[in-house]
Amino acid sequence: MHDLNNQSQTQVLRDSFGRVVNNLRISVTDRCNFRCRYCMPEEGMVWLDKSELLNYEEIVRLAHIFADLGVTKVRLTGGEPLMRKDLYLLVEKIARIGEITDLALTTNGFFLAEQASSLFKAGLRRINISLDSLDAAKFKLMTRRDYYEKVWQGIEAVESLGIRPIKLNVVLIRGVNDDEIPKFAQLARMKSYVVRFIEFMPIGSDDGWTIEQVVPSSEVIRTMERAVGKKLIPLEYHGSQPADRYRFEDGPGEIGFISSVSEPFCDHCNRVRITSDGKLRTCLFSIDETDLKSLLRSGAPDEDIKASIVNAVWKKEEGHLINRPGFVRPSRTMSQIGG
Ligand code: SAM
Ligand code: SF4
Numbered sequence: 568m569h570d571l572n573n574q575s576q577t578q579v580l581r582d583s584f585g586r587v588v589n590n591l592r593i594s595v596t597d598r599c600n601f602r603c604r605y606c607m608p609e610e611g612m613v614w615l616d617k618s619e620l621l622n623y624e625e626i627v628r629l630a631h632i633f634a635d636l637g638v639t640k641v642r643l644t645g646g647e648p649l650m651r652k653d654l655y656l657l658v659e660k661i662a663r664i665g666e667i668t669d670l671a672l673t674t675n676g677f678f679l680a681e682q683a684s685s686l687f688k689a690g691l692r693r694i695n696i697s698l699d700s701l702d703a704a705k706f707k708l709m710t711r712r713d714y715y716e717k718v719w720q721g722i723e724a725v726e727s728l729g730i731r732p733i734k735l736n737v738v739l740i741r742g743v744n745d746d747e748i749p750k751f752a753q754l755a756r757m758k759s760y761v762v763r764f765i766e767f768m769p770i771g772s773d774d775g776w777t778i779e780q781v782v783p784s785s786e787v788i789r790t791m792e793r794a795v796g797k798k799l800i801p802l803e804y805h806g807s808q809p810a811d812r813y814r815f816e817d818g819p820g821e822i823g824f825i826s827s828v829s830e831p832f833c834d835h836c837n838r839v840r841i842t843s844d845g846k847l848r849t850c851l852f853s854i855d856e857t858d859l860k861s862l863l864r865s866g867a868p869d870e871d872i873k874a875s876i877v878n879a880v881w882k883k884e885e886g887h888l889i890n891r892p893g894f895v896r897p898s899r900t901m902s903q904i905g906g
Contacts, residue, residue, distance in 0.1 A: 579637045582883035590838040591638045593626060594905025596646040597843050601675050602711040605738050605767055606901045609711055621845045625863050627660045632872055634666035642671045644905045649678035655689040662690030677714055679721025687728045694725055695734040701750045709744055734761040739782040748787055749794035756818030763810055763823035769889060770901045778890060784824035833886030840905050849883035852897055
């Protein structure tokens with residue numbers, strides 16, 4: 568039988584398939600000022616009441632508990648995490664946890680021009696910014712907001728602080744923004760950005776996902792190489808990184824592919840997530856969740872919370888079943904889970 572005591576002594580979170588979990592995504596809010604078409608419906612989102620969100624004290628306590636269990640990487644996400652205007656206060660506290668050696672943020676970039684400096688001072692050094700188009704009108708079509716310029720102001724603010732690398736997350740939807748693949752290739756040749764293509768995934772109930780709309784990474788590579796007239800050079804693979812990384816021989820940037828649909832990386836998955844209302848999800852596509860918030864708010868000691876986490880991680884799903892019989896879409900949207 569699985570020995571919980573032994574596991575917490577060795578400070579490793581392991582699942583029943585032998586994968587070690589050391590990577591935690593924490594969603595700090597389900598709210599967002601964008602309405603990206605692949606993430607949430609245009610109308611009718613119902614937000615959690617503020618009292619349902621974990622407060623910073625609760626998040627920091629969980630971060631310490633996960634660090635005790637061997638987590639070294641934390642990413643703050645949402646919803647739009649910078650909707651919490653004082654996020655730097657949380658960053659400051661998590662950055663001080665010695666075991667957490669890698670603290671990152673995923674943001675739509677809208678509030679970065681105002682907040683980048685305080686986030687940097689608080690200790691944040693890694694930022695991913697979502698940018699689905701290099702054209703203002705197309706950006707509006709993808710995000711349902713006319714905020715292209717504002718996002719670029721945010722990117723420039725991060726750049727001027729010297730934060731590197733700047734990773735730009737791009738979700739391609741066939742027939743909508745896949746014509747921009749060559750432009751993204753040029754961007755990675757001209758600038759030292761890491762352009763990361765994330766395959767469109769079926770999450771939530773209203774994103775209109777069909778497999779035909781997914782642009783597989785292999786196709787993006789072919790399109791890029793044809794457009795640029797040069798081969799992409801593969802970069803070394805590091806452990807459990809989800810992205811396959813490439814560069815052009817004549818550019819400072821990098822291209823990454825997160826091929827969750829066409830080439831799932833579940834065998835190496837080292838992640839779990841906490842939703843903004845304090846539910847632990849062991850897979851993006853989990854149907855079950857473990858309610859950590861109730862434990863926190865009922866006065867449970869750290870040891871009980873640890874035991875609950877260890878148990879949940881042990882049952883981590885072998886992998887997602889997108890495109891296979893038996894696939895069940897999570898009913899929560901990506902913004903409600905924490906992407
Ligand atoms: N609001 C922030 C942002 O957009 O960067 C953070 C949260 S967002 C849910 C995190 C990431 O999930 C973004 O890069 C977004 O592009 C991606 N995402 C959302 N819905 C997706 C979907 N259906 N398929 C693939 N990626 C998705
Ligand atoms: Fe908001 Fe990010 Fe979802 Fe876009 S992807 S709607 S920015 S949470």
